[in-house]
Amino acid sequence: MQTKRTIFPNKLLPYALLAPQLAVTLVFFIWPAFQAVKSSFEREDPFGFRTTFIWFENYARLFADPGYVNSLQKTAIFSVSVTLLSMSLSLLLAVAVTRVIRSNRAYTTLLVWPYAVAPVVVGILWWFMFNPTIGIAPYILRGLGISWNHRIDGNQAMILVVIAASWKQISYNFLFFVAGLQSVPQSLTEAAAIDGAGPFKRFWTIVFPLLSPTTFFLLIVNINYSMFDTFGLIDATTNGGPNQATNILVYKVYADGFLGLNIGSSAAQSVVLMLIVIALTAIQFRYIERRVQY
Amino acid sequence: MSKNTLCLSVGLAAMLSASPAMAQTEIAWWHAMDAELGQKLEAIAQGFNDSQDEYVVVPSYKGTYPETLTAAIAAFRANEQPAIVQVFEVGTGTMMAATGAVNPVYQLMADAGEPWDPSGFLAPVTGYYSDTNGNILSMPFNSSTPIMYYNKDVFEKAGLDPETPPKTWAELETMTRQIVESGAAPCGFTTGWVSWIQTENLSAIHDQPYGTLENGFGGLGTEFQFNGPVQVKHWDNLKKWSDEGLFQYGGPVGGADAPPKFYAQECAIYMNSSASRAGVINNAKEFEVGFAPLPYYDDVTTEPKNSIIGGATLWALNGKAPEVYTGVAKFFTYLSSPEVQAQWHQDTGYLPITNAAYELGQEQGYYEANPGSDIAINQITRGEPTANSKGVRFGNLTQVRTVVDEEFEAMLSGSKSAQEALDAAVERGNQILRDFEAANS
Numbered sequence: 077m078q079t080k081r082t083i084f085p086n087k088l089l090p091y092a093l094l095a096p097q098l099a100v101t102l103v104f105f106i107w108p109a110f111q112a113v114k115s116s117f118e119r120e121d122p123f124g125f126r127t128t129f130i131w132f133e134n135y136a137r138l139f140a141d142p143g144y145v146n147s148l149q150k151t152a153i154f155s156v157s158v159t160l161l162s163m164s165l166s167l168l169l170a171v172a173v174t175r176v177i178r179s180n181r182a183y184t185t186l187l188v189w190p191y192a193v194a195p196v197v198v199g200i201l202w203w204f205m206f207n208p209t210i211g212i213a214p215y216i217l218r219g220l221g222i223s224w225n226h227r228i229d230g231n232q233a234m235i236l237v238v239i240a241a242s243w244k245q246i247s248y249n250f251l252f253f254v255a256g257l258q259s260v261p262q263s264l265t266e267a268a269a270i271d272g273a274g275p276f277k278r279f280w281t282i283v284f285p286l287l288s289p290t291t292f293f294l295l296i297v298n299i300n301y302s303m304f305d306t307f308g309l310i311d312a313t314t315n316g317g318p319n320q321a322t323n324i325l326v327y328k329v330y331a332d333g334f335l336g337l338n339i340g341s342s343a344a345q346s347v348v349l350m351l352i353v354i355a356l357t358a359i360q361f362r363y364i365e366r367r368v369q370y
Numbered sequence: 371m372s373k374n375t376l377c378l379s380v381g382l383a384a385m386l387s388a389s390p391a392m393a394q395t396e397i398a399w400w401h402a403m404d405a406e407l408g409q410k411l412e413a414i415a416q417g418f419n420d421s422q423d424e425y426v427v428v429p430s431y432k433g434t435y436p437e438t439l440t441a442a443i444a445a446f447r448a449n450e451q452p453a454i455v456q457v458f459e460v461g462t463g464t465m466m467a468a469t470g471a472v473n474p475v476y477q478l479m480a481d482a483g484e485p486w487d488p489s490g491f492l493a494p495v496t497g498y499y500s501d502t503n504g505n506i507l508s509m510p511f512n513s514s515t516p517i518m519y520y521n522k523d524v525f526e527k528a529g530l531d532p533e534t535p536p537k538t539w540a541e542l543e544t545m546t547r548q549i550v551e552s553g554a555a556p557c558g559f560t561t562g563w564v565s566w567i568q569t570e571n572l573s574a575i576h577d578q579p580y581g582t583l584e585n586g587f588g589g590l591g592t593e594f595q596f597n598g599p600v601q602v603k604h605w606d607n608l609k610k611w612s613d614e615g616l617f618q619y620g621g622p623v624g625g626a627d628a629p630p631k632f633y634a635q636e637c638a639i640y641m642n643s644s645a646s647r648a649g650v651i652n653n654a655k656e657f658e659v660g661f662a663p664l665p666y667y668d669d670v671t672t673e674p675k676n677s678i679i680g681g682a683t684l685w686a687l688n689g690k691a692p693e694v695y696t697g698v699a700k701f702f703t704y705l706s707s708p709e710v711q712a713q714w715h716q717d718t719g720y721l722p723i724t725n726a727a728y729e730l731g732q733e734q735g736y737y738e739a740n741p742g743s744d745i746a747i748n749q750i751t752r753g754e755p756t757a758n759s760k761g762v763r764f765g766n767l768t769q770v771r772t773v774v775d776e777e778f779e780a781m782l783s784g785s786k787s788a789q790e791a792l793d794a795a796v797e798r799g800n801q802i803l804r805d806f807e808a809a810n811s
Contacts, residue, residue: 119808119809120809121467121468121809121810122443122464122468123443123446123447123468123470123471124446124447125468125470125471126809126810207627207630208627209618209627209630209631209634209636210630210634225619227619227620227621227622227627227779228619228779228782228783229783230779230783315622315623317621317622317775317776317779318622318776318779318780318782318783319776319777319779319780319783319785320776331772332769334436334437334440335436335440335768335769335772336766336768336769336772337439337440337443337464337766337768338766338769338805
């Protein structure tokens with residue numbers, strides 16, 4: 077790897093140039109994170125009159141709480157499902173679009189549209205379509221003999237939020253896959269074709285391995301998306317229900333902190349969530365990246 | 371520009387912009403009333419501003435009830451709090467425990483020399499919002515109580531008398547079965563607020579305790595008791611009726627799916643706050659609506675007690691200049707005047723807060739012209755309130771209600787029996803009460 081070294085004549089100048097970025101990071105990232113860590117060791121009434129330092133009690137109670145363990149499981153199910161579903165579908169769409177010679181630009185544009193929709197609006201759209209009373213989907217499903225009521229059935233609620241969250245993320249993944257596919261050298265696939273490799277063989281042995289940097293990048297982005305950015309969607313569709321069936325970690329942080337005004341527990345939860353994401357990203361970079369071919 | 375001129379010009383600009391406001395004291399009022407209710411609320415503030423020129427009340431909409439409360443608390447911690455904030459009834463326990471944050475209304479009125487006579491309020495309102503010493507800490511503003519709305523057209527189609535709504539749960543069961551079996555509507559009834567209506571109010575109406583220490587009015591050491599036989603029987607029935615198709619669940623918290631079920635004529639009966647009246651009348655264009663009190667179990671009681679209050683009160687927050695509180699006191703006096711109260715009550719379906727406002731409505735002939743509009747007030751004032759029907763006061767009640775919703779959903783999905791669900795709700799609820807006690811003592 078090449079590195080460019082610039083020698084500054086003035087010793088202070090590099091620090092001065094870095095200062096704005098450092099200030100932003102300190103004020104908007106480090107300081108709130110520090111506050112969260114501090115609050116997670118305290119018990120406080122909502123108005124902040126009485127603050128007691130209680131060491132790890134918030135954490136201890138968290139992991140003793142079946143509701144929190146449930147939330148961890150739901151988050152795992154949700155994140156894995158959303159990541160797999162949205163990435164596989166968007167890869168399929170990207171491959172399909174690159175094979176279309178005519179009007180593939182039009183398809184590309186159409187497929188990117190959902191990304192412009194805000195998460196809450198996505199939530200409302202799907203809530204509307206799957207509303208047990210007035211929605212079109214339960215009406216059709218009833219015709220097929222399936223009774224849809226995600227207000228009562230936790231599995232149906234999970235399916236609903238997974239579909240909604242994946243739908244939203246497909247566009248983003250699709251764009252990156254299309255770009256990735258275009259950078260796969262045509263000569264390689266042609267050579268393989270001449271050697272008698274069929275389309276599936278060509279895809280799995282040439283295209284897919286060459287796409288691995290894109291896939292790896294999207295994997296990290298999608299896991300982060302499903303763990304953090306889906307809050308608005310959950311809020312608009314299921315409110316974490318029924319009976320906590322879709323109460324993923326980030327929603328629980330909100331519900332306990334903002335609705336329940338339990339700041340200590342909410343802070344402890346966000347610290348745990350932060351650690352989980354740091355750990356996941358570290359693992360991904362350490363183990364999966366080794367298998368990525370740049 | 372030199373530093374001095376900069377300071378000077380900033381100072382000048384501040385003086386210029388401040389000078390018109392110097393004449394009038396501004397009173398910020400954070401509230402949670404949207405749409406039509408928000409407009410009616412702003413009309414009240416405007417009415418007060420027009421009635422005098424010393425004070426100006428500035429209402430701002432801050433989102434839902436929980437969002438408004440959270441915003442006010444965050445603002446208080448940052449010393450940016452409004453003078454008045456509207457807090458819903460489940461936040462009452464939280465606010466009452468925050469003694470340093472609140473300027474109690476009885477004191478505020480006395481300090482400003484404004485008239486203050488709690489006996490002028492409706493008895494259930496005074497009872498609900500008094501602390502253990504009998505003092506009212508916040509200004510009653512919008513109080514409601516759940517009632518029953520029903521579709522007269524569907525009743526007629528099913529061969530029932532549209533003028534005779536069910537009085538008891540047994541009658542409701544027979545009638546809704548007839549409605550569903552005759553095909554007049556696919557669903558018998560639905561409800562908003564399973565926690566508030568089908569659990570808290572159910573307990574009050576049947577004189578069953580919700581928690582120890584007078585439903586929490588007696589102190590922070592209270593424990594829940596709502597897993598008694600009457601509540602279990604009712605939840606059991608709701609599960610049975612849900613399986614049978616007589617009852618449809620409208621979702622957690624306020625039950626967002628419940629009103630469309632009623633408006634779309636899918637469910638024949640709908641139980642919700644009396645303040646839903648305006649919405650029901652607006653949306654029930656294609657059928658005639660009837661109003662009735664909530665049903666009761668006649669094998670438990672023959673004299674149902676009063677139902678309990680929902681809605682919100684106005685809290686004055688500490689940390690403002692004395693003249694602001696004088697203005698707040700004057701505004702509260704204006705707000706509770708019979709004319710303003712009667713107008714608000716008639717426009718929205720909230721209860722009239724004072725006896726005088728109710729009497730004014732009677733003089734105006736409002737209740738005769740609008741049949742069913744006095745159901746709520748009759749239901750909340752019937753009988754002699756007991757410790758069980760006075761209301762509920764628990765800290766962190768928002769979270770407890772979430773727990774109640776969750777356990778109700780667990781029961782509906784069949785993973786728990788009514789007894790198991792209510793036992794679990796009580797156990798989890800008690801844990802939340804202990805947290806609140808620990809944080810506030």
